[in-house]
Amino acid sequence: MRLWNWINKLASPPHFFRMAGTLTPWFLWPATALILVGAFGGLVLAPPDYMQGEGFRMIYFHVPSAYLSMMVYVIMAVSAAVGLIWRIKLAHAVAASAAPIGASFTVLALVTGMLWGKPMWGAYWVWDARLTSELVLLFLYIGYMTLRSAFDDTSKADRASGVLAVVGVVNIPIIHFSVVWWNTLHQGPTISKMDNPSITADMLWPLLTMILGYTLFFVAILAIRVRGEVLTREVRSRWVGEMLRESIDDKRVE
């Protein structure tokens, strides 16, 4: 029961608002540092690949964005499910805030993939199972956001879009295993085989650094967006009114 109390306190909007505001820079700056280190490691320090030469360095930008595009969807779907089942408003706020971020990283994964595909495969785009299912992911994000915007009432939007988010999560294992279940032009997984990644250590560390950096960056962006979302949803509550009135002359709301 102590855990339940702790969750309730964490999920209380004023507490979350304050905590997220404090924590955001603690995610943002390490994320920036990790991305800079990872990019330097990937573009300069890592040796060229025996097959793809210098062109393989696109992996350091394509893989983190593709990974985030799926990770963010899972976070969105889990939040939506928690919001639907436990009626936690903060969970719906997290799901709604994650969608535009996830959509942007899906676009990035698709575009960087095209830029990598052209020189290596010989085509920007092919309709194999991996590329097609990743495109479906983009449509799921867009559908989720469009569905939300169709409702004036926030709690109705939460419920309808939440169901779509939960249902759409079936696409995530399809994306991941598409290269295993079916034959595709896209190659198989490199680093998810944790016991024996098919990449040497001097090429792997910048990639893992980038993935961690992107993840922390996402958490920071999500925190900023959820704070705004919480304010809008809680505008009638006393703490928001007091806070906004107190700081009405200030430029910043901390």
Place this chain on the structure above:
Amino acid sequence: MDEFFDMGGNGVFVWNTVGLSIAILVLNLVAARRAFRNTVDRLRADIKRNTDRSTRQ
């Protein structure tokens, strides 16, 4: 240095990938901050309008 930017003949693809990735990361941060700012400004304006109205009455 030229060799570094040429990326074994794939410079166009590599540097566009790098540039677009940085652009999306920065845009995400800017868009999130702007959305938060706009929310605060909008809610504050609402509150101000309501207090003005109530003091006038």
Place this chain on the structure above:
Amino acid sequence: MTPRRRRMVIVGAIFLGVATAVTLGLQGMQESMLYFRSPTEVLSGEAADGRDFRLGGMVREGSVERLTGDLEMSFDITDFENSITVRYTGITPALFGEGQGVIAIGRMEGNSVFRAREVLAKHDENYMPVEVADMLAQQQQPEELSTESSTN
């Protein structure tokens, strides 16, 4: 049943329903989910005659021939059981080469020749520096030699 319990069941049921439908749908579409056919599948008559399809496999070692000096070429795609000769006119991607993965888009010309209008290179999921690749190749060669000598 508490309301929360009921909502849990409803969300779970919707998810399971859609997951089942998608799984069954994909099972049914198994054929069309495949991006390419192997030479063995094609030779056993699985690919429709006279229609475009994608043929995939490895470029057989020693099979690449530039035919008339310009861009006309031919090579064999193999799955190590069967192989099909491909004729192609055009530029090949940078990763195209003997012993490399390849996907050719086109149709059969007669029973044994595939006329490609596009050739794509398929690379694998392994990344390593040149030195490591050389080292692996050296380790493999003596093994091959020893197995050859033992069979001789």
